[in-house]
Amino acid sequence: MKASATTSMQLGQSLQMTPQLLQSIRLLQLDGMQLDLEIRRILEQNPLLELDEEPVANPVPERADAATDVAAFDELPESSMWDVRGASWSGEDEDGLARIAAGESTDPHLRILQRLSTELEADALAIAAFWLEHCDDAGYLAAPHAELVETGCARLDCDAATLEAVRQRLLAGDPAGIAARDLRECLLAQLAALPGCVAGRVLARRIVEQALELLATHDITALARYLQRDEADVQEAVRIVLALDPRPAQAGAPADTGAVVPDVVVWQADAGWRVALNPAAAPRVSINAGYERAVAEGPAAAPMRDMLQEARWFTRGLSMRYDTLLRTARVIVERQAAFLERGEEAIAPLTLKDVADAIGMHESTVSRITTGKFLQTPRGTIEMKRFFAVRLDGANVSGAAVKAMVRRLIEAEPAQRPLADDAIAALLARQGVHIARRTVAKYREQLDIAPARARRRGARPTLLARAG
Template sequence: MKQGLSLRVSQHLALTPQLQQSIRLLQLSTLELGQEIQQMLDDNPFLDIHADDPVGEEFGPAQSDAPPPREESDIDFGGEAPLNGHEPPRATQTEAASEPAADAPDYGDDTAPSWDGDGSTETVADDGEWGGDAPAKKNNLGDDSEVDATDLARGNESLQSWLHRQALSLRLSEEDRAALRFLIESLNDDGYLEETPEAMAAGLAPHDLEQQEELVHKFTMAMHLLQSLEPTGVGARSLAECLTLQLRVLQQAAPDDAVIPLAMRMCRQPIDLLARRDVKRLAALCGDSEAQVKLAIAMITRLEPKPGRRFIDVERNIIVPDVLVTKIGRTAQARFRVQLNPDVVPRLRVHDVYAGALKAHKGEGHQALQQRLQEARWFIKNIQQRFDTILRVSTAIVERQKNFFSHGELAMRPLVLREIADELGLHESTISRVTTAKYMSTPFGTFELKYFFGSALGTETGGNASSTAVRALIKQLVAAESTKKPLSDSQISEMLKEQGIECARRTVAKYREALRIAPANLRKAL
């Protein structure tokens, strides 16, 4: 075996701690980012946040290699200047804060993560048809309290709290009251009991059969009391039982209505027959005419399948947009301003007092504290880099989808991640991270950035149509159809072909299901 020396040149990407942090921050949502910032504020004493105008080291010293930030980007849809010919817009509110490299200590320990990078953080890697016509029963709070459950829900009172208030007026023993309270706290968000009294009793007394029987009796009595409270249908163990409870209330109000007993018999049949509106099968099983079955189905669809839905706190579903797009001007030369939402951009800075004290006093633990200071500066820089990238990607999206911002989703054009990546000089995976769980406020509503990307469908003219625009067109066709003769998937496919869009029946079915539109047989009016 002959020994020798050889020279080999190779390239590899080293994921430094700051690069790993930059990638991780980029893919976080606004809520997750807030939690990450709060965690860093608790762990790092050199990091500070405030609501006043930034001072001190917040935007970094003069040695920073980043250009001055720009707060917003205006896109002129009337001009011909391409986006590539301009400097990409920078994010607002935060900027890297760093000291000269001479102040950085030499750790000499290869095992400790180093935050003394070169400054580069580039990442190279339906319930719609259900109503609420079932009348609400009088509550048990007394004659002086005429409070509607919907009004309580608007006040953000929970379902459990509303039921506990009603239970206060019931004359119960301590054991019965405890059983009722246990059932109320066992309800899910829809107002259903997911466990039977037997299962709950077995969980409380797994080895005592006599106590289990007593608990089953208590829970059964408490369940009947719970089902007598408002909203009607609460405490049911299945959809059929929930609908039956509401039908019983209707029967008390209109005992002579012959449709209500038929609707109750239909609820005792397999629920999938009711979901499919199988009129012939239901008529045969219930022994009534198809005309009466249709009236009963119409009555059932007006009931509330989820009694607890009105109490769900809708504020937790509110989406705070990361980017704001506003229209400037009303003419054909209108421009759209793209800017970051100032409510989601944190104002971070390095704590001046602690940083100054660290410079003046060098003693035991100085190197460890210096590393935490550098870590805080890199965190600020990575936050700034995150919002800078979001703004650049959003600006490119608005430029590409300018027809959408002028005319709506029917004017959406095909767009893939690679187009934006090539335009901004970023990797496709970076664009994917940026567009996930990030939202843009537009004149037509708030959308996730991924919404603006869609595959292309061929047209007769040789061009392409966006799948998003095709879905919007399908929704429009279904909204304009006759309820007596709804459009089938094949008919919708033919209508799209008449407009020059090649869309197969199976593709129409896939888009219809994505839009949560029921099949033609379920959309047909009875």
């Protein structure tokens, strides 16, 4: 019994996180403005630290022949190349940092997971994280439900019923409709979550279940005739449906505060891509050499020695943040070079695990360092999370790329002969992308595109417009 207690105590001690590790993790997950505030706070509290005038140096690339290289700050492109209001490569634009989005993460799935962390047990929370990992930005499953169930059961070592129970929890949660298979399931979940006895809810449910495409035509008379109900009742039920949110994951998103200061700069040079930290978003903090010698070598009081230790922890944690951010950005740019060159249809499948394996770190570290961090590219300022895309089942392309293909085909269709979903699926198959008609329908709904029948009439359904 004594030996067991000793083993238990040793195990508990081995799992404790040191203050240095906790601080490093915290620095990883701060966004640009939060980091600036944290540095200011530390400088005020610790007189041994000082802000350097020169920016932190970029690490030397691991492979000299790599197509993607890490640049020194003196090789950054001229600021005129980057049409980003509020960005400053010289660091003189002090209020640029104030424009960085603060508060909650811009990643909708992370916000939902943070709320669930106080409600679910660890196993259920891991399953919720799995479902959210495989949702698009609007909150819909990004791959077929059956495929995800099979993958989830294998990865999480649980049965299909347990996996589905957590998805149903997400569907019925706040916001309702998360992890829905399609628009219909999303709206039905939101109708079920409406409080109290809402007049017209039963009829609204019938419309969503049976007549969603007819609703897209905005023909209340035809809808009333189909449902065999009075037009006034149908009008009220339609009002309820149109008040629902077809993009539930975006509910409660932080307000857009305008331009941001990018954390990393990416540009093309010498037939390759260059990557560098933005000096305006990478302040360098160091320990005053004179103070450090005095404290380390002289008979300093305990509080001063503690300050020196904290100063060393902070500077190391800051260096770890910059190094991890740069290495992560380099892998993302290497994997998504085709997207940077050709656009959305070339975005490649990429997961947190792919990047974690490439840089030799845990997925949670990659998740922290990519949340709220931005890359300035020739295609605009893009949050690092946006470069991750789920692989389409049985193909070497991502769902995001296929969605862009669907949009291109519809934009190029004849005005009087719009393409039906099965026709789009057939055209994609000719390009080597094999997806079901229902998958085309899901992508079309997410892109703010009405069915072929409604497009022929020139209608633009309000509900689907909000879903895009």
